[in-house]
Amino acid sequence: MADKEKLYALDKEALARVEKTAEKIRTEISSLTEASERSAQLTEEDYSIRINARD
Amino acid sequence: MSREPFTQSIRAVDFVHERFVEELGIEAPPFVDPTKAHPQLKYLAAYVASESIRCKSLLIEEHYIDRDHMEDHSVFYSRNLYPYSNYCRRVHFFGVPKEEVEARLAALREVQRTKGDEACQKASDAFSEESYIGFTVIKPLEGTPVGRTVLRSYPQRSRGQPTYHRRFTCVQVYEAHLGGITLSVRGLPFQQQDKAVAACATTAIWSALHRTRKFEEIGTFTPAQITALATRASLEHGRAMPSEGLSIDQMCQAVQAIGVSPVLRKASDPREARGLLYSSLKSGVAPILIIANGRDFHAVTAVGMGIREDHEIEVDGGIGDRSARLEAIYVHDDRLGPYVRGDLVVLGVPEGRLFLRMKPEKLQKEQRWSLTHLLFPMHAKVRVTFGELRNAARRWVATRVESYRQELEGRGVKEAKHGPIEFETWIERAHSYHRWLLRPGVASDVSERLAKEISFSRYVGVIRVEAPFIDPIQVLIDTTSTERNIFAIAVLAEATTKPATKHAANYIAQFLDCSERLLLPGD
Numbered sequence: 384m385a386d387k388e389k390l391y392a393l394d395k396e397a398l399a400r401v402e403k404t405a406e407k408i409r410t411e412i413s414s415l416t417e418a419s420e421r422s423a424q425l426t427e428e429d430y431s432i433r434i435n436a437r438d
Numbered sequence: 439m440s441r442e443p444f445t446q447s448i449r450a451v452d453f454v455h456e457r458f459v460e461e462l463g464i465e466a467p468p469f470v471d472p473t474k475a476h477p478q479l480k481y482l483a484a485y486v487a488s489e490s491i492r493c494k495s496l497l498i499e500e501h502y503i504d505r506d507h508m509e510d511h512s513v514f515y516s517r518n519l520y521p522y523s524n525y526c527r528r529v530h531f532f533g534v535p536k537e538e539v540e541a542r543l544a545a546l547r548e549v550q551r552t553k554g555d556e557a558c559q560k561a562s563d564a565f566s567e568e569s570y571i572g573f574t575v576i577k578p579l580e581g582t583p584v585g586r587t588v589l590r591s592y593p594q595r596s597r598g599q600p601t602y603h604r605r606f607t608c609v610q611v612y613e614a615h616l617g618g619i620t621l622s623v624r625g626l627p628f629q630q631q632d633k634a635v636a637a638c639a640t641t642a643i644w645s646a647l648h649r650t651r652k653f654e655e656i657g658t659f660t661p662a663q664i665t666a667l668a669t670r671a672s673l674e675h676g677r678a679m680p681s682e683g684l685s686i687d688q689m690c691q692a693v694q695a696i697g698v699s700p701v702l703r704k705a706s707d708p709r710e711a712r713g714l715l716y717s718s719l720k721s722g723v724a725p726i727l728i729i730a731n732g733r734d735f736h737a738v739t740a741v742g743m744g745i746r747e748d749h750e751i752e753v754d755g756g757i758g759d760r761s762a763r764l765e766a767i768y769v770h771d772d773r774l775g776p777y778v779r780g781d782l783v784v785l786g787v788p789e790g791r792l793f794l795r796m797k798p799e800k801l802q803k804e805q806r807w808s809l810t811h812l813l814f815p816m817h818a819k820v821r822v823t824f825g826e827l828r829n830a831a832r833r834w835v836a837t838r839v840e841s842y843r844q845e846l847e848g849r850g851v852k853e854a855k856h857g858p859i860e861f862e863t864w865i866e867r868a869h870s871y872h873r874w875l876l877r878p879g880v881a882s883d884v885s886e887r888l889a890k891e892i893s894f895s896r897y898v899g900v901i902r903v904e905a906p907f908i909d910p911i912q913v914l915i916d917t918t919s920t921e922r923n924i925f926a927i928a929v930l931a932e933a934t935t936k937p938a939t940k941h942a943a944n945y946i947a948q949f950l951d952c953s954e955r956l957l958l959p960g961d
Contacts, residue, residue, distance in 0.1 A: 387937060390849060391851070393845070398945070401841045401842055401845050405837045405838045405840070407841075408757070408840055412754045412833075415710070415754060418709065419707075421706055422707060423704075425704060429686060429704065429811065432728065432811075435637055435682065436737075
């Protein structure tokens with residue numbers, strides 16, 4: 384493998400390291416994921432909202 | 439009893455913004471303050487008169503049968519004591535003077551006579567592109583005259599704003615037949631609520647479903663039919679007609695009955711709400727927005743977006759969301775008019791909510807509505823929708839690209855020093871995605887192999903990631919899979935001009951169980 388290629392390649396060890404970092408980032412951004420999940424949680428109250436604005 | 443004269447009359451007149459309502463001979467209804475009558479009609483006049491549209495003349499058809507009004511008439515207005523007509527008028531808007539409109543239409547008829555269909559249609563398309571602004575149906579209801587209206591949307595660029603561009607992703611071509619000539623306009627139908635067969639919720643569904651019809655073969659439904667479908671199962675807020683508004687549940691019932699699935703999301707987090715809006719509009723799915731002003735809930739349909747290209751985006755964990763550049767959306771608001779700009783602003787504490795700030799006309803007071811819910815009419819087989827796709831993009835794709843960037847930065851790779859990783863997501867019919875991929879910047883062998891080697895779901899979820907140290911990478915998602923069992927159809931790199939690209943794509947593909955469906959240029 385050329386030296387330049389080596390610089391970018393991920394061997395087994397590097398891959399494990401990168402996955403660990405990815406998991407760390409996931410924890411950092413968890414509030415955004417939670418926000419997304421919250422937006423999917425709907426209650427009866429949401430469905431009963433009446434839409435009736437006038438001109 | 440003698441019959442009323444039953445003839446057609448088509449007249450061309452100069453368009454004068456201030457005299458538009460007068461020209462149509464529509465008077466304020468007796469029980470309405472004349473200064474407050476016909477806001478939608480006045481908005482239409484202001485819209486077509488604007489610098490971006492520049493209407494010069496009108497062509498008025500005095501007798502026009504409109505399917506929507508005919509249906510409304512048969513289920514409701516035919517039972518009034520006052521004998522409302524079952525026909526309407528149709529007003530066409532042109533960007534050239536009336537003499538030129540008449541001359542050009544006569545010339546087009548001559549082309550049809552002498553050169554036939556193909557030549558005439560080609561010439562008609564050219565005339566439409568150049569001068570046809572669209573049409574509005576004027577119903578014989580003096581209090582609520584604006585019926586089906588399809589107008590050309592604003593142009594992509596606006597003068598003096600080089601970094602702002604509009605994208606009307608939910609418009610499509612509509613035809614208008616006029617004396618043997620077929621004119622065409624790109625828009626999405628709008629109409630005002632009449633508070634009889636339809637309130638704002640019905641009208642918003644009606645507009646949104648016109649767009650859905652572009653993707654799926656669903657029937658054409660009139661406002662009266664939508665109200666009937668919505669209230670078939672329950673009448674929680676009173677009688678169906680005159681319409682006293684619909685609940686969100688009834689809106690969902692109507693969408694489901696028409697043959698598409700109602701996907702409802704809350705808009706409690708402003709960043710997530712903006713992201714869902716961006717993703718939906720980029721997909722060309724017209725979302726129905728439920729908005730509130732502290733007193734009332736209202737429904738509008740979004741049809742386009744305003745992007746501020748140089749807007750600095752917030753970065754979390756090295757990851758930026760491209761939707762942060764969505765500065766404004768354009769909505770069909772049946773209380774105001776079509777293509778009303780709503781600036782997106784976050785107001786309130788601690789996290790705030792996403793608000794639409796609308797100011798349809800200079801002299802009008804600004805209106806602020808908070809976005810509470812989004813309703814997407816989607817094909818039933820699309821199970822991974824905008825929220826799930828964004829989650830997958832952020833958690834499982836962008837994080838990996840960012841962690842790989844950090845690894846390279848640690849190794850001293852200069853170009854990996856800077857981020858951020860930017861992601862965007864959208865959902866598209868497979869055939870239109872294939873067409874989208876045939877563009878400069880995407881390696882031709884990648885698009886060729888994708889077409890020949892990869893099986894696609896009817897709708898494909900696209901996750902696209904960009905960063906300064908790699909060429910754009912895409913992860914394609916099978917939208918018929920489910921949130922807990924997402925299946926990646928393929929991973930591809932659009933190009934490999936940067937050495938890190940193929941390693942990043944390979945790494946992502948490996949963890950998404952997609953190594954056999956990894957497409958790299960030159961591979």
